[in-house]
Amino acid sequence: xxxxxxxxxxxxxxxxxxxxxxxxxxxxxxxxxxxxxxxxxxxxxxxxxxxxxxxxxxxxxxxxxxxxxxxxxxxxxxxxxxxxxxxxxxxxxxxxxxxxxxxxxxxxxxxxxxxxxxxxxxxxxxxxxxxxxxxxxxxxxxxxxxxxxxxxxxxxxxxxxxxxxxxxxxxxxxxxxxxxxxxxxxxxxxxxxxxxxxxxxxxxxxxxxxxxxxxxxxxxxxxxxxxxxxxxxxxxxxxxxxxxxxxxxxxxxxxxxxxxxxxxxxxxxxxxxxxxxxxxxxxxxxxxxxxxxxxxxxxxxxxxxxxxxxxxxxxxxxxxxxxxxxxxxxxxxxxxxxxxxxxxxxxxxxxxxxxxxxxxxxxxxxxxxxxxxxxxxxxxxxxxxxxxxxxxxxxxxxxxxxxxxxxxxxxxxxxxxxxxxxxxxxxxxxxxxxxxxxxxxxxxxxxxxxxxxxxxxxxxxxxxxxxxxxxxxxxxxxxxxxxxxxxxxxxxxxxxxxxxxxxxxxxxxxxxxxxxxxxxxxxxxxxxxxxxxxxxxxxxxxxxxxxxxxxxxxxxxxxxxxxxxxxxxxxxxxxxxxxxxxxxxxxxxxxxxxxxxxxxxxxxxxxxxxxxxxxxxxxxxxxxxxxxxxxxxxxxxxxxxxxxxxxxxxxxxxxxxxxxxxxxxxxxxxxxxxxxxxxxxxxxxxxxxxxxxxxxxxxxxxxxxxxxxxxxxxxxxxxxxxxxxxxxxxxxxxxxxxxxxxxxxxxxxxxxxxxxxxxxxxxxxxxxxxxxxxxxxxxxxxxxxxxxxx
Amino acid sequence: xxxxxxxxxxxxxxxxxxxxxxxxxxxxxxxxxxxxxxxxxxxxxxxxxxxxxxxxxxxxxxxxxxxxxxxxxxxxxxxxxxxxxxxxxxxxxxxxxxxxxxxxxxxxxxxxxxxxxxxxxxxxxxxxxxxxxxxxxxxxxxxxxxxxxxxxxxxxxxxxxxxxxxxxxx
Numbered sequence: 001x002x003x004x005x006x007x008x009x010x011x012x013x014x015x016x017x018x019x020x021x022x023x024x025x026x027x028x029x030x031x032x033x034x035x036x037x038x039x040x041x042x043x044x045x046x047x048x049x050x051x052x053x054x055x056x057x058x059x060x061x062x063x064x065x066x067x068x069x070x071x072x073x074x075x076x077x078x079x080x081x082x083x084x085x086x087x088x089x090x091x092x093x094x095x096x097x098x099x100x101x102x103x104x105x106x107x108x109x110x111x112x113x114x115x116x117x118x119x120x121x122x123x124x125x126x127x128x129x130x131x132x133x134x135x136x137x138x139x140x141x142x143x144x145x146x147x148x149x150x151x152x153x154x155x156x157x158x159x160x161x162x163x164x165x166x167x168x169x170x171x172x173x174x175x176x177x178x179x180x181x182x183x184x185x186x187x188x189x190x191x192x193x194x195x196x197x198x199x200x201x202x203x204x205x206x207x208x209x210x211x212x213x214x215x216x217x218x219x220x221x222x223x224x225x226x227x228x229x230x231x232x233x234x235x236x237x238x239x240x241x242x243x244x245x246x247x248x249x250x251x252x253x254x255x256x257x258x259x260x261x262x263x264x265x266x267x268x269x270x271x272x273x274x275x276x277x278x279x280x281x282x283x284x285x286x287x288x289x290x291x292x293x294x295x296x297x298x299x300x301x302x303x304x305x306x307x308x309x310x311x312x313x314x315x316x317x318x319x320x321x322x323x324x325x326x327x328x329x330x331x332x333x334x335x336x337x338x339x340x341x342x343x344x345x346x347x348x349x350x351x352x353x354x355x356x357x358x359x360x361x362x363x364x365x366x367x368x369x370x371x372x373x374x375x376x377x378x379x380x381x382x383x384x385x386x387x388x389x390x391x392x393x394x395x396x397x398x399x400x401x402x403x404x405x406x407x408x409x410x411x412x413x414x415x416x417x418x419x420x421x422x423x424x425x426x427x428x429x430x431x432x433x434x435x436x437x438x439x440x441x442x443x444x445x446x447x448x449x450x451x452x453x454x455x456x457x458x459x460x461x462x463x464x465x466x467x468x469x470x471x472x473x474x475x476x477x478x479x480x481x482x483x484x485x486x487x488x489x490x491x492x493x494x495x496x497x498x499x500x501x502x503x504x505x506x507x508x509x510x511x512x513x514x515x516x517x518x519x520x521x522x523x524x525x526x527x528x529x530x531x532x533x534x535x536x537x538x539x540x541x542x543x544x545x546x547x548x549x550x551x552x553x554x555x556x557x558x559x560x561x562x563x564x565x566x567x568x569x570x571x572x573x574x575x576x577x578x579x580x581x582x583x584x585x586x587x588x589x590x591x592x593x594x595x596x597x598x599x600x601x602x603x604x605x606x607x608x609x610x611x612x613x614x615x616x617x618x619x620x621x622x623x624x625x626x627x628x629x630x631x632x633x634x635x636x637x638x639x640x641x642x643x644x645x646x647x648x649x650x651x652x653x654x655x656x657x658x659x660x661x662x663x664x665x666x667x668x669x670x671x672x673x674x675x676x677x678x679x680x681x682x683x684x685x686x687x688x689x690x691x692x693x694x695x696x697x698x699x700x701x702x703x704x705x706x707x708x709x710x711x712x713x714x715x716x717x718x719x720x721x722x723x724x725x726x727x728x729x730x731x732x733x734x735x736x737x738x739x740x741x742x743x744x745x746x747x748x749x750x751x752x753x754x755x756x757x758x759x760x761x762x763x764x765x766x767x768x769x770x771x772x773x774x775x776x777x778x779x780x781x782x783x784x785x786x787x788x789x790x
Numbered sequence: 791x792x793x794x795x796x797x798x799x800x801x802x803x804x805x806x807x808x809x810x811x812x813x814x815x816x817x818x819x820x821x822x823x824x825x826x827x828x829x830x831x832x833x834x835x836x837x838x839x840x841x842x843x844x845x846x847x848x849x850x851x852x853x854x855x856x857x858x859x860x861x862x863x864x865x866x867x868x869x870x871x872x873x874x875x876x877x878x879x880x881x882x883x884x885x886x887x888x889x890x891x892x893x894x895x896x897x898x899x900x901x902x903x904x905x906x907x908x909x910x911x912x913x914x915x916x917x918x919x920x921x922x923x924x925x926x927x928x929x930x931x932x933x934x935x936x937x938x939x940x941x942x943x944x945x946x947x948x949x950x951x952x953x954x955x956x957x958x959x960x
Contacts, residue, residue, distance in 0.1 A: 019885055019886060019888070020885075020888065023884075023885055023888070023890055023893065024885060026890055026892075026893025026896055027872075027881040027884055027885060027890065027893070027896060027900070028828075028868070028869075028872045028881070029826075029827075029828020029829070029867065029868030029869050029872055029897045030828065031828070031893050031894070031896075033827075033830070033894065035821075035827075035831070036821075036827035038825070126811075126813070200931075201929075201931060202892075202931060203830070203832045203838060203840055203892070203894045203895050203929060203930070203931055204830065204832070204892065204894040205832075252892075252893065253892060254830070254892045254893070254894030255891075255892040255894060255931045255932055256892075257931070284831075286834060287832070287833040287834055287835065508891075508892055509890070509891030509892030509893060509932050510891065511888070511891075678888050679888065682888050682891065682933060682934075682937055685933065685934040685936050685937070686891060686931075686932045686933050686934045687934075688934060689933075689934030689935065690931065690934075712833070712835055712837070713832075713833040713835065713837035713838055713929070714835060714837050718929060718931070719934075719935075720926045720927075720928075720929060720935075721921075721922040721923075721925045721926045721928070721930075721935040721938070721939065722919075722922045722923050722926035723926075724922070724934060724935050724936070726918075726936055726939075727934065727936055750934075
């Protein structure tokens with residue numbers, strides 16, 4: 001059970017499995033996603049996109065497309081630029097970072113296959129697509145920069161000549177003395193790791209409808225986005241409309257995972273065209289466009305070393321990370337964050353002093369990359385845990401034992417990592433102990449040995465992790481990005497005694513609305529059914545950052561808690577006036593004002609609300625009931641509130657075919673106060689499977705000319721039900737002291753650790769063959785190559 | 791493309807007559823012409839299962855079926871299945887188990903599971919592996935599938951228990 005939260009009624013809903021109130025309509029087919037809503041006079045857009053990875057646009061002729069049936073308007077880059085100004089995706093705290101100005105629709109220069117070069121607007125989407133066939137573009141193909149390993153070579157063309165080279169960002173960390181530590185170490189293990197570029201594959205593609213009303217100079221945008229207030233600021237800035245005249249509505253969103261938190265040029269084009277035409281314009285990316293234009297992520301090539309003493313103690317990590325981000329850094333979060341996270345997080349769970357890291361972030365002619373669920377974590381965790389297992393193997397030490405010896409001790413907090421990360425309070429050792437018990441580690445090892453003797457090759461892989469959650473302004477605000485690290489909650493007591501909650505954090509299926517409802521019901525003292533939660537509308541919800549970096553519960557939940565406590569105090573003040581007693585002698589429980597000591601019901605909340613709203617004339621002249629309250633919360637104690645956890649994978653490798661069967665997966669994690677255990681567990685399960693996707697299946701494959709080869713769901717493999725394991729989830733709870741609620745995030749830890757656990761399990765299974773795999777995804781072909789069978 | 795044809799079929803047990811272009815897919819017909827937006831579009835090439843509906847009692851991909859193929863057919867969507875109460879137990883199991891997150895795959899997943907529930911009227915036990923294989927053509931990015939398998943398994947068991955009880959008391 002949770003530690004009691006101060007100020008909460010004893011029978012709190014926090015820590016219980018409340019079903020999500022908004023799930024019923026989704027189950028009934030009554031969800032309302034962007035593409036479900038029809039708008040009077042709406043038009044539909046389609047984009048002509050560059051077939052070349054890199055080309056000069058010599059000429060665009062739209063005259064025939066304009067004559068196509070149903071076509072209303074056609075425009076190229078310069079036409080759209082009349083309404084939308086370009087942007088540059090850099091952050092000032094990333095010293096020396098550079099990127100080129102990017103337009104909504106390319107002007108003169110196409111820099112990846114799939115970049116929009118013209119937009120067609122027609123009565124129907126089919127008519128708009130018919131007209132695409134009549135768009136004439138003369139391209140002068142240019143050499144494409146595809147291999148990030150040669151992107152900085154002098155012989156490689158520079159994608160944006162004005163930038164001077166293809167280097168977007170570089171950063172180093174050096175604690176000093178690292179070469180000396182490696183030179184003297186008992187053991188040094190070294191490995192190269194590569195990570196396949198992959199993407200989010202949200203089942204609902206990106207979708208937008210934008211409408212501009214010139215009579216009010218009002219822009220309204222329905223957008224399946226995680227951060228509506230951020231987008232409102234950006235639309236206002238780049239379309240030169242006062243921010244107060246921009247409304248962004250994020251209705252039901254069909255999965256996001258970080259994909260839907262960025263500025264996409266085609267969406268900016270739609271908003272611009274809506275302003276030019278003063279008509280609602282709808283655009284939904286098709287699956288090919290999703291693969292070619294949704295942000296990609298995780299294309300990294302890493303060389304890393306670990307120095308170990310004779311007892312298996314870790315002395316130093318060394319990391320060289322090279323990552324390719326496409327032709328532009330994505331606005332406004334930038335494409336340098338992922339690599340930066342790899343540098344920050346490598347070695348993160350362990351107690352060691354010496355660290356040397358070097359990061360290079362380079363441009364290339366592929367789809368732009370940016371933050372995708374568990375940003376950088378899966379890379380840092382795989383590199384770290386891969387080296388840890390290798391060290392254990394060389395020392396002849398058990399994989400669990402080497403972790404027990406090196407994970408930061410649970411009584412050693414606050415702790416600052418070698419890379420400079422500050423940890424408030426983690427529970428690595430407790431999580432390891434619980435995991436080993438949960439999976440019956442020793443019995444599993446015995447089973448593995450027994451089966452190995454029968455020619456059945458199973459592997460056990462462990463992966464400890466830390467996760468960045470509840471970010472302060474250190475993530476973006478300090479770098480000049482207008483991305484809020486705080487969030488707000490407004491509560492309105494209705495005259496019926498029900499509560500309407502408006503929150504800045506958004507819902508994409510995680511259960512945000514249920515979580516906020518639980519916190520509000522618990523703090524105010526009303527049943528869950530009497531709380532209605534509203535999200536995703538910049539006209540009505542308090543200003544805030546939205547949902548990313550696992551901040552919904554930790555930031556949005558705390559704002560809701562503070563608002564709830566304030567509303568409760570105001571209600572009790574009103575009740576005290578009505579009852580002519582001291583407010584301190586009252587409590588509010590289950591919609592009844594009760595005597596704090598005896599629990600005797602004195603007044604219903606509905607009656608108090610009725611008097612407060614309709615009969616203030618019966619109250620003393622000096623007393624004004626305040627039945628609408630707002631509170632905001634931003635985490636300011638640490639740059640980030642880290643969580644921790646550990647995962648284990650158990651799998652079987654068919655050494656004849658290279659096929660991998662996932663048998664089971666375990667995870668023990670610590671996200672502080674758990675508001676809704678079921679929702680947390682399902683976040684972890686979903687995250688684990690997303691991580692498994694990257695480990696075994698998913699990769700955006702390009703040829704040397706920058707052509708994306710597998711941009712269909714038949715060719716780009718994602719985890720499906722038949723191949724996925726059942727997952728056992730356990731928890732340790734270390735609430736953060738930075739908030740009253742004590743909640744940390746849980747959205748990304750599953751994805752952070754699963755690839756490493758699977759990799760380590762695979763290599764454990766392959767141990768008798770002296771074969772190793774370190775290039776994700778671990779396809780049957782790569783496994784057979786490692787085995788020397790092909 | 792300007793050529794159109796007239797089409798009459800049953801959708802959710804109501805007769806519908808519409809004029810469609812021959813190229814119109816069933817999913818676009820349902821969503822755009824009939825405003826039945828419960829069925830979703832995910833990949834448009836038959837892989838993801840978001841557009842799964844029942845045609846004459848069998849699950850089909852709405853993105854691989856042309857509307858004009860369905861003269862006289864019986865089409866059932868999530869809206870019809872919900873309003874008839876035919877899968878209320880399955881929907882309740884999904885709700886209790888949180889077998890959905892964003893909900894975008896859910897209508898297709900429910901329709902797919904409906905077929906399994908219909909096809910196994912006498913099954914005492916359908917293994918989790920069989921459930922996983924049955925829904926392996928329906929992509930869900932959010933849940934990791936385990937909760938969905940749990941909810942379907944739970945519904946199969948409770949339907950079986952109901953049948954056994956009905957037999958015993960008859």
